[in-house]
Amino acid sequence: MLSNGHFGLLAAFILALGTPLQSFAGSVSLEFYDQSTGKPLPGVVVTADNGMTPSPATAEMAQQQRAFAPHVLIIPQDTTVSFPNRDNTQHHVYSFSKPKPLNIELYAGQPEAPIRFDKTGIVELGCNIHDNMQGFIVVTDKSQASRSGDDGISQFELPDDSLEGGLNVEIWHPRLRNNTTSQFITLTGPFPITQTLTLDVMPEKAPRSGLEGLQKRFRDL
Amino acid sequence: MLAMLSSVVITSISIAGVMMFYLFEEEETRAAKQLSIAEGIAMEVIDRRTELLISNLRIVADDFGFKSAIATRDTPTITSVLANHSARAGTGLAMLADNSGTLIANLQGLENGTPLPFANLLASAQESGSAAEIVSWQNRAYQILIVPIQGPGLRAWLAAGFPLNNAFAEFIGDLTGTQVVFERRQGGEAMILASSLPQRALDQELLSQFNKLNGAELVDSNRYFIQSLNLKSGSDGSIHALLLSDRAKALETYYQLALEMLLLVLTALFIAGVLVVLTARALGRPVLQLANFAAAIGEGRSVQPPDLRTGGELRTLSKALNDMLLRIREREHRIRHDAIHDDLSGLPNRKAIESELRDWFSEHRKGYLVGISLTDFKALNETLGYSFGDQALLAIGLRLRGQLPINCIFGRTGGNEFIALLPVEDESSLRSLLARLRSHAELPAVISDTPINLKLHMAILELPADASTSDEVRRRLSLTLGRAAHAENHMAFYRPGGDEDHLKELxxxxxxxxxxxxxxxxxxxxxxxxxxxxxxxxxxxxxxxRHPELGFINPEEFIRLAERSGQIQELTGFILRRIARDTADWHKNGLDIGVAINLSALDLTNRNLADEIHTVFKGWHGRMNKLTFEITESAVMADAGVATQVLEQLRSLGVRLSVDDFGTGYSSLAQLRQLPVHELKIDKSFVLNLGSQPQDQLIVKSTIDMAHGLGLSVVAEGIENVESWQLLQGWGCDLAQGFFLGRPMVSTDLTAWAQTFETRAAELTVEQASANSST
Structure with a gap:
């Protein structure tokens, strides 16, 4: 239920990216498992070079019900992202991530200007008021980007020549122990490639109590 | 009382002893308990500090500015934040590292970019979000906490820590009342990291004690009970907090307690003692005072009766003692007075006079001692009665006392003897004083309505020339008084030598x-x-x-002395036995002669004399008429009654009796007629010069005639020349004795004399013949 809401926009993006590449015949199917639980791991972002460069676009990382929506936003390089506030509280969105440190001071509604993400990498977002708000923007220069589904499987097509010199795939998951960068894996052919990967991820956090850090701190006083 | 005191003492000491016993027995248990509590507190303190650190770190970790400084690698800012935080939280150690463990900033002076020293701890922090541990680093132990600093896109680790330093050891030590030592062990090697003890206290002995520590067991050293608390153990060594319970300090409270207990006991004892003393004073002191008082009375010391503040029996006793003291004093005074005073006259007695004399002698005082006696006092007593005599003595004593100077000592030293000590130097003033004394004392007196003239005789000794001891005074005064009684003026001065005669007699x-x-x-x-x-x-x-030293002693003298000293019987016995023996010898030699033996006056009072003679002269039975006993005229007259009896007894023995020294006494012819005598012995004073004294011739001739008339034979002694012999022979005198015939001689010479005399006998008869013829 939650994942559906989060990933709605992403699904459309992936669909848009994937359509012109259907003529290629190399099929890759990666199956992710959580190392600690042994269960399929959904939400693993997998990007790969399919020979095309994605074109910049605009995207939106909204704050809704004191959470970033979507939780993980995958955007092509140079995409401009707007941060609309749909809560009745103010937010202070910021990031120390190297690809794009940002700091949008307290605001309500629409911030003054959308922000362009010109460097690839993982940008982690937070709200200085609401510590529990966490969101990620994956900035990629690859056209092929997909996410593992609830079954932990991420499946995509690549051109045949992709295998030359090894197929480099970037994988990332918000619960990676070091989730500030992607992990690189090299896949070997021939197609279709089916590989099972077990990721050492941090355990899923317990559901929020609903109280944010500052509130909690006041309460602790 | 003493029992009360001792029970208090025993109880106090017992209680104190039991309590002390328990106190000391419990020492280890208490120490263990204390250390166990201390362990809990130490752990709690460390945990609290961790919590404090966490909350401190959270504030920092959540600080947006700090995070952005980290994100932008603004090292100066980060360092200042660390320093600021470190100062605020009191952490000595602060380091910031990135997610890979590379130092971003630190306060320890490490080079940034190098790895965080606490890799293991970081790993566990990365594992579980944060980590807290006690680690040793650079020879020190730190209580270190590593917390993540997380921001969107920021992963860093903040390590902060408190050093386990001396201050912290002291802090825990103060809280727990123990000493705290932090120690690190690696292998077999121990290392002191910090300590609440001063460095010098960590001596070798204590360190070796630490080495014995094994786990959580309690170890006791001389000074401490030690408990080890393991703070961390790992491959790189272990860190312990050693908790030391100071035995002396622990016992200090007990000592304090013991001291208080001792004080309590002492106080109890003191109070008991005071009570005892007070009671003793209340009860015992008066008794003691009275006892001392009584002792003082006994010793004759002059004391005041004790001032008693009690009543009842003690007061009665005190009063009785006091009365006793007064009576004793009075009696003593009287006794002392009586001891040195004469009963009758109240004058000083002999003792007093002698005491005074001693002073005179010791001081060589010059003066005269005058002894005064009533003349014929004995007769006075006998005729007028003793009470009259006493009155006379009293009168004389008072009169003399009245005439003597005040300063002169005068006392009555015997029945009829007064002594005056006169400090007069020259004889003339003495004589005038004595004359005055006599004239006053001899004034006519009336005693018991009887007028009487009292006469005195006085003996004078010049001191110290005439006597130098009391004995001498006594003897010489007595001698001189005896002389004074018969002296013309009833006064005699001591004659030097008189006493020597007396001594000789003695x-x-x-x-x-x-x-x-x-x-x-x-x-x-x-x-x-x-x-x-x-x-x-x-x-x-x-x-x-013949005395071996004094030579020939006059028989009259020693016979008189024998009489006076009561030895005359022994002497007479000796004489009788000796004569009996000598006569026996003569008889053996064919000398058949009689013996005349002198008897003293005292012999005539001996009723056993006749028996004695009878016994001694057993061999003479049948011719007892050869024994003649010569008795002086005066002896016969002195005690005529007994003497006559004795003479009768002698006469009945058959012996002859002769009156010796006839003519010197006062015996009347009437008396002579009464005596049972056979013979008269004319005293030699009539015979010695018979030839030239016509009066003597008359007396002797008529005495011979008279004696012959009475049927008595006559002996003449003292015949020293032929004239006397011839005259007496002519008058018909019976026996002759004298130097003309023969001197007294020893027994053994008699035989020889007898032979010689035989040759003279014819001459004497011839002379008689010639004399007769010439007459």
Whole structure:
């Protein structure tokens, strides 16, 4: 239920990216498992070079019900992202991530200007008021980007020549122990490639109590 | 009382002892408990500090500015934040590292970019979000906490820590009341990291004690009980907090307690003691005072009766003692007075006078001692009664006292003897004083309505010339008084030498018994010759004493002394036995002569004399008429009654009795007629100069005639020349004795004399013839 809401926009993006590449015949199917639980791991972002460069676009990382929506936003390089506030509280969105440190001071509604993400990498977002708000923007220069589904499987097509010199795939998951960068894996052919990967991820956090850090701190006083 | 005191003492000491016993026995248990509590507190403190650190770190970790400084690698800012935080939280150590463990900033002066020293701890923090541990680093132990600093896109780790330093050890030590030592062990090696003890206290002994520590067991050293608390153990060594319970300090409270207990006991004892003393004072002190008082009375000291503040029996006792003291004093005074005063006259007595004399002698005082006696006092007593005599003495005493100077000592030293000590130097003033005394004392007096003239005689001794001891005074005064009684003016000065005679007499009296035994006493015999036939018929036995030192002693003298000293019987016995022996010898030699023996006046009072003579002269039975006993005229007259009886007894023995020294006494012819005598012995004073004294011739001739008329024979002694012999022979005198015939001689010479005399006998009868013819 939650994942559906989060990933709605992403699904459309992936669909848009994937359509012109259907003529290629190399099929890759990666199956992710959580190392600690042994269960399929959904939400693993997998990007790969399919020979095309994605074109910049605009995207939106909204704050809704004191959470970033979507939780993980995958955007092509140079995409401009707007941060609309749909809560009745103010937010202070910021990031120390190297690809794009940002700091949008307290605001309500629409911030003054959308922000362009010109460097690839993982940008982690937070709200200085609401510590529990966490969101990620994956900035990629690859056209092929997909996410593992609830079954932990991420499946995509690549051109045949992709295998030359090894197929480099970037994988990332918000619960990676070091989730500030992607992990690189090299896949070997021939197609279709089916590989099972077990990721050492941090355990899923317990559901929020609903109280944010500052509130909690006041309460602790 | 003492029992009360001792029970208090025993109880107090017992209680104190039991309590002390438990206190010390519990020492280890208490120490263990204390250390266990201390362990809990130490852990709690460390945990609290961790919590404090966490909350401190959270504030920092959540600080947006800090995070952005980290994100932008603004090292100066980060370092300042660390320093600021470190100062605020009191952490000595602060380091910031990135997610890969590379130092971003630190306060320890490490080079940034190098790895965080606490890799293991970081790993566990990365594992579980944060980590807290005690680690040792650079020879120090730190309580280190590593927390993540997380921001969107920011992963860094903040390590902060408190050093386990001396201050912290002291802090825990203060909280727990122990000493705290932080120690690190690696392998077998121990290392002191920090300590609440001063460095010098960590001596070798204590360190070796630490090495014995094994786990959580309690170890006791001389000074400490030690408990080890393991703070961390790992491959790189272990860190312990050693908790030391100071035995002395732990016991200090017990000592304090013991001291208090001791004080309590002492206080109890003191109070008990005070009570005892107070009670003793209340009860015992008066008793003691009275006892001392009584003792003082006993010793005759002059004391005041104790001032008692009690009543009842003690007061009664005190009063009784006081009365006793007064009576004793009075009695003592009286006794003392009586001791030195004469009853009758109240004058000082002999003792007082002698005491005064001693002073005179010791001070060589000059003066005269005058002894005064009532003349004929004995007669006075006998005729007028003793009470009259006492009155007379009293009168004389008072009169004399009245005339004597005040400063002169005057006392009554005997029944009829007064002594005055006169500090007069010259004899003339003495004589005038004595004259005055006499004139006053001899004034006519009336005693018991009887007028009387009292006469005194006085003896004077010049001091210190005439006597230098009390004894001498006594003896010489007595002698001189005896002389004074018969002196013309009833006064006599001591004559030097008089006393020596007396002493000689004393010596003779003393030596007499020995003389009898030692042969110094012997017999002489003087022949008596019958006038008519000029035959040797009898000897007069004469006792002689040749004293080994004093020489020849006059028989009259020592016989008188023997009489006076009561030794005359022994002497007479000796004489009788000796004569009996000597006569026996003569008889053996064919000398058949009689013996005349002198008897003293005292012999005539001896009723056993006749028996004694009878016994001694057993061999003479049948011719007892050869024994003649000569008795002086005065002796017969002195005690005529007994003497006559004794003489009768003698006469009945058959012996002859002769009146010796006839003509010197006052015996009347009437008395002489009464006596049972056979013979008169004309005193030699009539015979010695018979030839030239016509009066003597008349007396002797008529005495011979008278004696013959009374049927008595007559002996003449003292015949020293032929004239006397011839006259007496012519008058018909019976027996002759004298130097003309023969001197007294020893027994053994008699035989020889007798032979010689035989040759003279014819002459004497011839002379008689010639005399007759010439007449």
């Amino acid at each position: 010596r003779l009296i003393r030596d007499l018994p020995n003389a009898l035994n030692d042969g110094h006493m012997y017999m002489n015999y003087q022949p008596k010759v019958r006038f008519g036939s000029a035959t040797f018929t009898q000897v007069e036995a004469l006792i002689r004493w």
